[in-house]
Amino acid sequence: MAYIDFSDKYSVGIETIDKQHIKLINLINTFFEAMKAGKGGETLKPTLAELIKYTQFHFSSEENYMQKIQYSRYGEHKHKHEALVAKILEFQHNLENEISGQAVLLLGFLKEWLTEHILVTDKAYSQSFIENGIR
Ligand code: FEO
Numbered sequence: 001m002a003y004i005d006f007s008d009k010y011s012v013g014i015e016t017i018d019k020q021h022i023k024l025i026n027l028i029n030t031f032f033e034a035m036k037a038g039k040g041g042e043t044l045k046p047t048l049a050e051l052i053k054y055t056q057f058h059f060s061s062e063e064n065y066m067q068k069i070q071y072s073r074y075g076e077h078k079h080k081h082e083a084l085v086a087k088i089l090e091f092q093h094n095l096e097n098e099i100s101g102q103a104v105l106l107l108g109f110l111k112e113w114l115t116e117h118i119l120v121t122d123k124a125y126s127q128s129f130i131e132n133g134i135r
Helices: 017-037 040-070 074-096 104-133
Strands: none
Touching: 017 040, 017 104, 040 074, 040 104, 074 104
């Protein structure tokens, strides 16, 4: 069983975004598998770097759509994205500095943050995106 399973309950009803969320979840699962297999920093660090890069791509993608349709909760949503990026960069810094226990803490944090964010914050834009033709 994967660390996080994507199921219908996480669908925001927009194929492009669902695909990005699936990719993000897969990257988190890859990080989990690497940690479980006892792989060291040489594997965990590039995996985390990829995860951060894709997270930033995904957030930009959502924010571009929001700007395009003048989504009323754009500022609030963007602020949540920025807070998440700052937090995972902090984890990355700690991992780089070999501070113990960071991988486990990061995984727990990401699982809780991402699932809650998709279910509440992302789902809040679904209707507006769909009404504006975003698929
Ligand atoms: Fe899918 Fe707002 O992140």
